[in-house]
Structures are given as C-alpha cells and as structure tokens.
Amino acid sequence: MVIKKKNSKHGANGSRRRNGASQFKSTATDLRTYSIPDTRLEHPDLSVRQAIEKDKDGTEHVRYEVTGDLSAPVPPIRDSKYLSKQQCIEIYRYMLLNRKMEIGLENLYKQGKVVGGVYFGLGQEACSCASAYALDKDDWFAPMIRNQGALLVRGFRASDTMMQYMAKADSPTKGRDGTSHFGDIEKRNMVSPISMLGDLIPVLSGVALGARLQGRNIATLTWIGDGGQSTGVTYEGINFAAVQQLGLVLFVESNLWAYSTPSEMQYRVKDLAERAIGYGIPGIIVDGTDACQVYDAARDAVERAHRGEGPTMIEAKMMRMKGHAIHDAAAYVPKPMFDFWKKRDPIARFENYLVKEKKWLTVKENAELMSDVERVIEAEREIAVNSPMPTPESAEGGIFCEDGCHEIKPKYGMPKVKKGTGNYKETEAAVHLK
Numbered sequence: 001m002v003i004k005k006k007n008s009k010h011g012a013n014g015s016r017r018r019n020g021a022s023q024f025k026s027t028a029t030d031l032r033t034y035s036i037p038d039t040r041l042e043h044p045d046l047s048v049r050q051a052i053e054k055d056k057d058g059t060e061h062v063r064y065e066v067t068g069d070l071s072a073p074v075p076p077i078r079d080s081k082y083l084s085k086q087q088c089i090e091i092y093r094y095m096l097l098n099r100k101m102e103i104g105l106e107n108l109y110k111q112g113k114v115v116g117g118v119y120f121g122l123g124q125e126a127c128s129c130a131s132a133y134a135l136d137k138d139d140w141f142a143p144m145i146r147n148q149g150a151l152l153v154r155g156f157r158a159s160d161t162m163m164q165y166m167a168k169a170d171s172p173t174k175g176r177d178g179t180s181h182f183g184d185i186e187k188r189n190m191v192s193p194i195s196m197l198g199d200l201i202p203v204l205s206g207v208a209l210g211a212r213l214q215g216r217n218i219a220t221l222t223w224i225g226d227g228g229q230s231t232g233v234t235y236e237g238i239n240f241a242a243v244q245q246l247g248l249v250l251f252v253e254s255n256l257w258a259y260s261t262p263s264e265m266q267y268r269v270k271d272l273a274e275r276a277i278g279y280g281i282p283g284i285i286v287d288g289t290d291a292c293q294v295y296d297a298a299r300d301a302v303e304r305a306h307r308g309e310g311p312t313m314i315e316a317k318m319m320r321m322k323g324h325a326i327h328d329a330a331a332y333v334p335k336p337m338f339d340f341w342k343k344r345d346p347i348a349r350f351e352n353y354l355v356k357e358k359k360w361l362t363v364k365e366n367a368e369l370m371s372d373v374e375r376v377i378e379a380e381r382e383i384a385v386n387s388p389m390p391t392p393e394s395a396e397g398g399i400f401c402e403d404g405c406h407e408i409k410p411k412y413g414m415p416k417v418k419k420g421t422g423n424y425k426e427t428e429a430a431v432h433l434k
C-alpha cells in the first residue's frame, strides 16, 4: 500500500500548506516521498508511439509502433499468501469458464444470433475472476464490460450472459437490453454496469455508505479501465470514498488501450496506481495476468474495507487481447505487442503453475476439468439458444414500478441516523446564503 517514507513538518492535516503556497524555502526535511508496492515479478518496458508511414502513392498514414524488450522471458506465477490448492483450482476453472463462454459468444455472434455487439475480456480473466473470488458473500460488486467472468464467480450462469446478448425472453432483462446491463440487488449483490465510464465508482461508494448506515462495513468492488479512469466522476467517486473511509475496492484495468488510444496518450504518470497518493488512499500494482497476485491484493483490500479503513486502488497491468468489441479488429495495435502478451496468457500461465510447477493437477485431471467446462458451456449455450424471443406485448411490462415491486428495503439493519430535534427550519439555507 502507499508507504509514506518521510513525514513533513507540516504533516498533520489541519496545519498543512497547499502545494506551492509555502512562504518558506524548502529544505530536505520538507520533502515527502511515497512509494507504491508492486508485486509483479517482471516490469515490461514496452512503449507505444505514433509514427508516420507512406503508402505506395506517397499518402501519409499514422500508425503505432512499439519499442522495448519484446523477447523478455515470461515470469513465474507468484505464490499466493492466502489461496489453498483447492481455491487456486476453483479460480482456474472460473477463468476457463470465462474464456469458453466468450468463445461461445463469438460463435453465436457469427451465427447471427446476437442482437448488437459482444465484448470480450480475453487476457483479463485473472483480473475479473480472482478479484471477484476475493469478496465475501455479503460484499457487493459492479462489473464493467470486461468482467463477465466476475458474474460467473458470483453465481450467474453463462446462459444468463448469453441470453442477454441474444435479447431472449428468459434473459435477466427479459430481452430489454442486448449487452450486459443487468444487476441483482436481491441475491447476488450486483449493481448493473453503467456505460458512462467512471459512474459506477460513486455508486459503489454509495452502496458502501448505505451499508455503513445500516451498521455494517462491506467491501464494494468495481473496475475501471485505463481510459475510463481519466473521467471526472472517477475522481469524485474515489475522493468521496476516501474522505468517508468507505470500503471501495477499485481495480484499474490497465490494459494499455482505450479503444484505439494507447495508454501513453491517455495519462502522464508512470503507473496509474500513483494516483492513489493524490486521493490519500493505498494503491498497489499487480500483474493482472497472475491470478494469485490479483487475489492477494483484492483480499487485502476487502479486509481493509471490512475493518472500516477505507478504499484501495489496485492497478492490474495486462493487455486487452482483442479489439474494443467484436466490431473492432484492433488493426492499430502493433502485432509484436500481441505476441508479447500472448506469451503471458493468464490461463496458460496458471495452467502451467498448477500442472507443472505445483503438480496440484495431473495432466489427466486438467484434461477432465477442461472437458467438463466445455460440457457446461455447451449445455448453457443450448439453454440460451432455445429460450424464446420476448413477445411484443411483454415490452410494456416492467417499465413502471407498480405496487412496490421494486421496493428497496434495508438489507443489514435499520439505518442508524442521529436523532435531531425534529424542528427543521425551512429558512436555514436561505439565511446561510445571505
């Protein structure tokens, strides 16, 4: 987490000076330095820049090129501080389910069965699955487009996601949405994704505040991309959680691209986790392709949240291994970059760890596990494909809340509010403004 190495003379909150407002010349003791823990076992030094190339008839085109050590060896998986053999195998299974479900979705799309587009988390399965796995049952989460694996970990079925993309009658929104906009605030504590990037962060801070008012400190997990973290609402949501010490667990999915914008053109800090310093909260960097590192950082953050110590920002470094969505062939990504990260495939690395290094799975057990996952996904696909399309008449249902059908009751206890005098003076605000 953020370690404050040296204390300023003006360290206490009340007496601290604003940056640049000091009347005093700075001395060595005024310098405050911070460090961000980084659990990665390698630090790729690749960087992307724009270059101009000319085609045969002399027309100039902009393209991206990558520099750095593209032949660096693949690092090992870091042993988890917490995970047992059984838990590692379970996470591995979820990651496989995540990937096979998305391969299934791609095929459904190509068969013309999907209404709209499809999003993928290829290369990010460790980040989605191992982070969600670190939550306790009562904790909350809100996925973004690349976190379809997190839904599987939290008890959704692959057919839910498949039916949703096909807008089927049995889908979570009964055919009202063609992507991933569904939640479950009753059983699985999931807030529906919000497309406006960053908006989930204040919402999840609010969920943590709501639980606190009901007498409970919970962890609320969400994810934001390296592009999405630039939005203003991201700052507002994290700052609110920081000030209120709410249990927000924020994964920054540092996957090097935001649509066709490389991270070099998105922010100037070296690592996005450095931003945690500005918010006054702990930040940590993990290898997003290493399920054990993802889990350990998430679990530490969840436990902090349960202790009421506030939010944590976890930067997971990895690569978006497909285009933004199925319509995007990602032709702008330099191919050597894909090759570099393909060698760091989170599932292949975890498989190697479990089968060859730890010998927690025999080759035969691994093959059985994989074919079981295939069988499950095939059965889920059948359910999804056989679900009917919604009837036209059903479109008018579920629009307005009738007879308290969406009443939200306190989940953990009655909100604890301070008792006032009950004599609210309506003129107070106006008087204050004068």
Ligand SMILES: Cc1ncc(C[n+]2csc(CCOP(=O)(O)OP(=O)(O)O)c2C)c(N)n1
Pocket: 146, 195, 196, 197, 198, 224, 225, 226, 227, 228, 229, 231, 253, 255, 257, 258, 259, 320, 324
């Ligand atoms: C506030 C806002 N601005 C723009 C968009 C359009 N948009 C959707 S996804 C995306 C790129 C997101 O990149 P990143 O946050 O890095 O996530 P990734 O796709 O890499 O997972 C953009 C610009 C949006 N949904 N919301």
Ligand SMILES: [Mg+2]
Pocket: 225, 226, 227, 253, 254, 255, 256, 257, 258, 259, 320
């Ligand atoms: Mg991104």
